[in-house]
Amino acid sequence: MYTITCPICGKRNQKEFRYGNEDVGPMPSYENLTPEKYLENLYSNGNHAGVQKEWWCHRQGCGTWFKVERNTLTNLQVKTGEAK
Amino acid sequence: MGNKLKRMWPENGLKSSYDAVIIGGGIHGCATAYYLAKEQGMKNIALIERTCVGYGGSGRNTAIVRANQRTQANLRLHKEGLELWPVLTKELDFNLMFNQSGHLSLAHSESTIGAFRINVSSAQLSGVDCKFIDAKECKELVPALNLSRDITHPVYGGIYSPPGGVLRHDAVMWALARGAAEQGAHIHQGVEVTGIEMSNNKITGVTTSHGKIKTPNVIVAAGGYSVQLAEMVGIKLPVHPLTIQAMVTQPLKPFLNLALSSGAYDIYITQTLKGEVATGAHMDEAPNFTSAVTSICLKHQAEMLTELLPCMKGARFMRIWAGLADMAPDMAPIIFGNDEIKGFYFNGAWGYYGFKSGPIVGKYMAKFIAEGKTPHHLEQFTNKRFARFRYTGEKAVPAEIGPWN
Numbered sequence: 001m002y003t004i005t006c007p008i009c010g011k012r013n014q015k016e017f018r019y020g021n022e023d024v025g026p027m028p029s030y031e032n033l034t035p036e037k038y039l040e041n042l043y044s045n046g047n048h049a050g051v052q053k054e055w056w057c058h059r060q061g062c063g064t065w066f067k068v069e070r071n072t073l074t075n076l077q078v079k080t081g082e083a084k
Numbered sequence: 085m086g087n088k089l090k091r092m093w094p095e096n097g098l099k100s101s102y103d104a105v106i107i108g109g110g111i112h113g114c115a116t117a118y119y120l121a122k123e124q125g126m127k128n129i130a131l132i133e134r135t136c137v138g139y140g141g142s143g144r145n146t147a148i149v150r151a152n153q154r155t156q157a158n159l160r161l162h163k164e165g166l167e168l169w170p171v172l173t174k175e176l177d178f179n180l181m182f183n184q185s186g187h188l189s190l191a192h193s194e195s196t197i198g199a200f201r202i203n204v205s206s207a208q209l210s211g212v213d214c215k216f217i218d219a220k221e222c223k224e225l226v227p228a229l230n231l232s233r234d235i236t237h238p239v240y241g242g243i244y245s246p247p248g249g250v251l252r253h254d255a256v257m258w259a260l261a262r263g264a265a266e267q268g269a270h271i272h273q274g275v276e277v278t279g280i281e282m283s284n285n286k287i288t289g290v291t292t293s294h295g296k297i298k299t300p301n302v303i304v305a306a307g308g309y310s311v312q313l314a315e316m317v318g319i320k321l322p323v324h325p326l327t328i329q330a331m332v333t334q335p336l337k338p339f340l341n342l343a344l345s346s347g348a349y350d351i352y353i354t355q356t357l358k359g360e361v362a363t364g365a366h367m368d369e370a371p372n373f374t375s376a377v378t379s380i381c382l383k384h385q386a387e388m389l390t391e392l393l394p395c396m397k398g399a400r401f402m403r404i405w406a407g408l409a410d411m412a413p414d415m416a417p418i419i420f421g422n423d424e425i426k427g428f429y430f431n432g433a434w435g436y437y438g439f440k441s442g443p444i445v446g447k448y449m450a451k452f453i454a455e456g457k458t459p460h461h462l463e464q465f466t467n468k469r470f471a472r473f474r475y476t477g478e479k480a481v482p483a484e485i486g487p488w489n
Contacts, residue, residue, distance in 0.1 A: 047323060072374075
């Protein structure tokens with residue numbers, strides 16, 4: 001069990017949140033977009049054993065989507081990102 | 085009695101070159117090494133394991149085997165896999181404690197019954213012995229089952245597959261590793277791979293914590309860590325490493341003589357020969373590499389078990405543990421090799437199915453490596469399927485089911 005810090009509600013139980021995958025950057029532009037490139041943006045995870053930047057949504061709280069830097073080896077947050 | 089316990093396999097020094105290096109000492113790695121040495125005649129091979137053989141998912145699963153998957157590709161593989169256990173018991177001269185008790189998967193809604201009918205039909209088409217049974221027949225098989233309508237997920241029926249069963253996973257690991265070593269493979273425990281070397285898109289070797297090894301073939305079978313190894317050669321894969329938790333209760337009188345699973349309750353249950361009830365739960369939602377266990381999971385398991393099998397009220401859990409499962413978006417494995425990078429083979433993303441498929445996939449992987457060409461049985465699991473939007477269809481999602489699977 002670990003906690004996630006919501007920018008609005010503060011430190012809460014992880015079970016209140018929905019994991020929104022790794023932050024892989026913005027969607028690539030439609031010009032010259034190939035299925036492979038699209039797919040890489042959609043699916044390809046770094047699966048870092050260490051600090052990774054990821055999206056979370058406070059599903060059972062305020063509903064905000066925000067970025068978090070979490071160490072996947074310890075489940076501890078490095079720092080909280082800004083709400084978007 | 086009084087004999088000093090001997091090592092099951094000898095410890096060899098790390099050679100400077102091997103014909104093939106298998107990364108990962110789990111069931112897939114050991115089986116690949118065993119069949120590579122035994123059937124394909126590649127004796128100069130090394131199995132590299134970071135911790136010890138069977139430390140990861142191979143020794144942490146609940147050891148249920150079955151062959152009632154949804155897709156043809158999985159069905160023929162798992163059917164052959166199921167038939168392999170008795171053969172392996174003899175071949176490896178090791179009691180794998182294969183208890184072919186049968187497997188019952190419960191349906192808790194009309195829509196699940198619909199999905200199960202597809203499952204049963206495709207399994208029967210592949211020659212797998214399984215049938216759809218109603219709630220009353222489920223009760224006959226498992227008298228302890230609660231058929232009340234007042235529970236969270238009332239039982240509507242289920243798929244009963246007599247060839248399913250349970251094994252002892254540690255025995256399987258020891259036997260396969262010993263078998264591979266007897267055939268000439270070197271098993272190196274406590275050696276970590278830090279890099280994979282290649283030139284002109286050809287594998288040339290691996291760097292490890294104990295020095296460099298020259299090799300033309302690298303096989304990645306490292307379970308939850310496979311994706312990071314694939315990334316060492318620049319291949320990105322859509323996999324999430326998620327933890328699954330499992331636990332056992334104190335020994336109870338025998339009341340369950342088959343492997344029972346329920347999708348809606350998110351549990352699978354077996355009673356070991358000792359009487360302990362081994363039960364597994366759902367996956368964590370966010371990827372992590374810890375083996376942390378949670379009280380929420382324990383609570384969920386206790387609630388669900390006592391609701392489905394009321395006779396378990398008052399039983400105590402003795403142990404809980406967690407293991408890593410690498411999951412692809414369509415819940416099917418990813419197997420490819422020798423295409424863009426010559427000599428690089430990947431066998432991973434097994435998620436829930438790693439243990440059942442171990443030996444049979446090892447057998448086909450060995451063939452794959454010896455011939456350099458994907459065997460028909462493994463073709464559908466290519467990593468190219470995602471770019472073609474051709475999922476294997478293992479999940480009960482209509483959009484993922486089509487003429488290609």
